[in-house]
Amino acid sequence: MRQISWWVLPVVLVLAGSAGAQQVDVIEHRLDNGLTLLLVPRPGDPNVAAGWVAKVGSVYERPGITGVAHLFEHMMFKGTQTIGTRDIEQDLQIIEQLDALRAEIQAAEVELDRRHQLGEIEDPADPAVRSTRHQELLDEFETLLARQSDLLIKEDFSRIYTAEGGSGMNAGTSYDFTIYFINVPANKLELWFWMESDRLANPVFREFYAERSVVHEERRLRTDSTPIGKFQEQFEAMFWQSSPYGWPVIGWPSDLEGITRDEALGFFDTYYAPNNLAAALVGDFDPDxxxxxxxxxxxxxxxxxxxxxxxxxxxxxxxxxxxxxxxxDTNPQVVVRYHSVRDGHVDEPALVVLGQLLSGRTGRLYRSLVEEQAVATRASGGQAGFQFEG
Structure with missing residues (x-):
């Protein structure tokens, strides 16, 4: 494989399948706006695996907006000015009204926190301590959400792709990058270019506040409700003293509840600009x-x-x-972790090989701890190199 930047490599590997075990000839083209295009022609394949990656993950966040990178993974499927709504003008008006109401609600919540700090109320989340105006704001907010829901065409982005033969649409967020991908018929490649460029050029982040709650519920299911999820999260926070790798990709609960749409838009404008993106195609298409x-x-x-x-x-x-x-309430586990080297470091290949020697049924850790000493049911080791740390 030709040498390409670390952050554009994941999209090629995902789309090309077992690319790590074979030579892949990559055609690279850079647009004037900075977007990198990677092409891997494969004649005879009826589908094109298409995707793009944004060079942004949770390490690019800051305290107060942790989880916003993952939140955008959700928001990017909410549609555009032409996809996902029956009336874009009313839709945008309602979004503006929701933002204004949310700002007032947040101010009311800050006041409740102040009163709680002074000992005037016991629980700021208790509906009984809300002012009349606070409750009116919440009621207005719910009414607007219902009005907006009547305008929306749910899952419109997915529906368009599916109707044209697209499949496997998905996305993922990591510490270092966010990736979006789908398989489309070779004769629908122009549709992919239009759909993906439209959600980058004309996004409408509708249902923003509802989606924050969806992500919060996802966090509850994946972390808070699992036997060791919260402990794994605290272990990461302990291991990384100062690095942003110490906070979870899904974000801290208080940040998920407080991220504003303005903060999210600023994040999008910065990190979803074309000079921070790379797109890749693998399949039967003409590169030119x-x-x-x-x-x-x-x-x-x-x-x-x-x-x-x-x-x-x-x-x-x-x-x-x-x-x-x-x-x-789970089987005993022991994790021993050392700080090592970042991705691309000269010592990383040796550490990867060491991890492979230790792991698997023929690995030295397994043979020693499982087969010989019989003190464990499984054992493995490995190197995890990220963009800035390891």
Whole structure:
């Protein structure tokens, strides 16, 4: 495989399948607005695996908006000015009204927190302590949400793709990047370019406040309600003293409840600019035609006003052993972790090989702890290198 940037590699590997075990010839084209296009022609394949990656994950967040990168993974499927609504003008008016109401509601919540701090009320979440105006705001908010729901065409983005033969549409957020991908028939490649460029050029982040609650529920199911989920989260926070890798990709609960749409829009404008994106195609297509489509559709995206900010905070050297002991209704587990090297470091390949030697049924850890000493039911090791830490 030709040498390409670390952050565009994931989209190629996902779309190309077992690319790691074979040579993949990649055609690279860069648009004037900075977007990188990667092409892997495979004649005879009736479908095209198509996707794009944004160079942004949870490490690009800051305290107060943790989880916003993952939240955008959800919001990017909410449609555009032409997809997902029956009346865009009314839709936008309601969104503006919802934002104004939410600002007033947040001010009322701050006042309740102040009264709680002074000991005037016991529980700021108790509906009985709300002012009349606070309750009126909440009622108005729910009424507007119901009006907006009548305007929406649910799952419209997915419906259009499915009707044209698309399949496997999905997305994922990691510490370092966010990826969106789908399979489309080779003769529907222009549809993909239009759909994806439209949600980047003309997004409408409708149902923003409802989606915050959806993500909060996802967090509850995946973390809070699992036997060791909360302990794993606290272990990460303990291991990473200063690095942003210490907060969860899904975000802290208080941040999920408080992120505003303005904060989210600022995040989008910064990190979803074309100069921070890479798109990739794998399948039966003409590279020249694909480049022409990319120029026509992705080329209309405006370059970001300034380069995206890079995470500044690095992990402090660990000076002493840290140990966490937790009790849960699950089989006993032992995790021993060391700080190592970041992705791409000269020592990373050796550490990856070491992890492979230790893991699996023929691995030294398994043979020693499971087969010989019989003190464990499974054992493995490995190297995890991220963009800034390891």
């Amino acid at each position: 035609a694909a480049i022409e489509l990319a120029e026509r559709y992705f080329g209309r995206l405006e370059r970001g006003a300034r380069p995206p900010l890079q995470p500044r905070t690095r992990e402090m050297p660990q000076l002493a052993e840290k140990r966490m002991i937790a009790y849960a």
